[in-house]
Amino acid sequence: MSDFIMKDTDQQMSDKCINENTAWQHKLLNSANKFLHWVITLDTYDGSEKIYTHMTETSNYVFFFGGTLRTVTKSRLYSVFVFCSLIVPLALFSIFECRHLWYHSHGLHLRTLIIVFYYFNLLTASSFFRAACSDPGVVSRNVHMPGMAIAYQIPREYYNHVILPSENQSAVITMKYCQTCRIWRPPRSSHCPVCDVCVLTHDHHCIWLGNCIGQRNYRFFIAFLISSIIACLLQVALSAIRLSNVTHPSKAPVSILLICYCGLGVQYPLILFLYHIFLTGTQQTTHEYLRSIGSKNPIFHKITRDRNSPYDRGSFFKNLIHLMFQERGWILVDPTKRQRYPRDVRFQRIPEAHTMENI
Numbered sequence: 485m486s487d488f489i490m491k492d493t494d495q496q497m498s499d500k501c502i503n504e505n506t507a508w509q510h511k512l513l514n515s516a517n518k519f520l521h522w523v524i525t526l527d528t529y530d531g532s533e534k535i536y537t538h539m540t541e542t543s544n545y546v547f548f549f550g551g552t553l554r555t556v557t558k559s560r561l562y563s564v565f566v567f568c569s570l571i572v573p574l575a576l577f578s579i580f581e582c583r584h585l586w587y588h589s590h591g592l593h594l595r596t597l598i599i600v601f602y603y604f605n606l607l608t609a610s611s612f613f614r615a616a617c618s619d620p621g622v623v624s625r626n627v628h629m630p631g632m633a634i635a636y637q638i639p640r641e642y643y644n645h646v647i648l649p650s651e652n653q654s655a656v657i658t659m660k661y662c663q664t665c666r667i668w669r670p671p672r673s674s675h676c677p678v679c680d681v682c683v684l685t686h687d688h689h690c691i692w693l694g695n696c697i698g699q700r701n702y703r704f705f706i707a708f709l710i711s712s713i714i715a716c717l718l719q720v721a722l723s724a725i726r727l728s729n730v731t732h733p734s735k736a737p738v739s740i741l742l743i744c745y746c747g748l749g750v751q752y753p754l755i756l757f758l759y760h761i762f763l764t765g766t767q768q769t770t771h772e773y774l775r776s777i778g779s780k781n782p783i784f785h786k787i788t789r790d791r792n793s794p795y796d797r798g799s800f801f802k803n804l805i806h807l808m809f810q811e812r813g814w815i816l817v818d819p820t821k822r823q824r825y826p827r828d829v830r831f832q833r834i835p836e837a838h839t840m841e842n843i
């Protein structure tokens with residue numbers, strides 16, 4: 485009898501141990517899942533109240549580190565290619581060139597140049613991340629739904645442009661209703677089909693950065709172009725100095741490679757920067773310019789200034805300063821913050837509106 489009781493107690497203890505182990509494993513698995521979901525938030529809503537999990541439902545964004553960084557699911561990793569093309573020459577210079585230049589330089593000037601070169605590379609990397617992975621100025625969804633969160637039909641007047649008054653009598657500011665986001669878009673904003681969001685002062689969707697360029701990251705985009713141009717030119721200069729210090733060019737093959745690579749590579753950000761100088765000087769975003777010429781290809785089209793534009797500041801320079809250094813404004817949808825109201829309609833995907841004619 486006592487043997488039987490002992491066996492029963494042993495069995496109970498072993499069951500309890502297994503249950504505790506299973507519960508512990510389950511807890512660990514749950515925590516690991518939560519952590520992974522925090523590191524990369526794909527299109528899977530896990531029931532949490534964090535906005536970065538909700539925004540994956542209403543956009544094509546993928547969030548990293550709890551909504552701190554973002555990219556677009558359709559970006560095809562071009563941004564990784566761009567980042568590697570920045571890092572590879574820097575790594576080659578650091579491994580093969582820098583030491584020789586630093587220790588065999590005859591003055592402080594060259595060392596200063598090397599420090600300045602690294603500073604601009606750091607600036608390039610930081611502006612790249614801020615332009616590619618930060619909020620371009622996403623507008624909240626479902627703000628203007630005329631008493632019909634459930635019905636899909638919208639009033640006829642929502643299909644027309646709304647014309648707002650402007651200081652210039654001959655200029656018009658138009659507003660359009662976004663049927664996908666269910667909002668009256670603020671002036672100069674537009675819907676990006678790649679990101680599937682409306683963006684404030686939308687310039688363009690950059691496939692190389694995997695993000696939209698809008699009101700909140702335009703200055704980082706410009707900073708990225710300027711710093712990459714300067715970093716390329718400094719790279720060419722430093723490699724040329726290194727080449728002049730050796731007795732034969734064959735003794736510094738990396739210098740020749742870097743001069744060719746950066747000499748050719750600088751052209752892309754340089755052309756893009758010049759193009760944006762003319763665009764901002766004429767007070768146009770890329771989106772507005774392409775719409776005005778009626779083409780998706782800006783090559784061989786002249787950029788002209790529309791003096792009747794409601795946004796024109798009176799001079800090329802004032803326009804340039806106004807658009808390049810425009811106020812970033814508030815983050816309208818901050819994925820890092822916990823949402824205030826559970827089941828907030830702004831983070832729900834509501835089917836696109838249509839008229840009775842389309843049914």
Ligand SMILES: [Zn+2]
Nearest residue numbers: 662665675682
């Ligand atoms: Zn929209």
Ligand SMILES: [Zn+2]
Nearest residue numbers: 676679689696
């Ligand atoms: Zn976009």
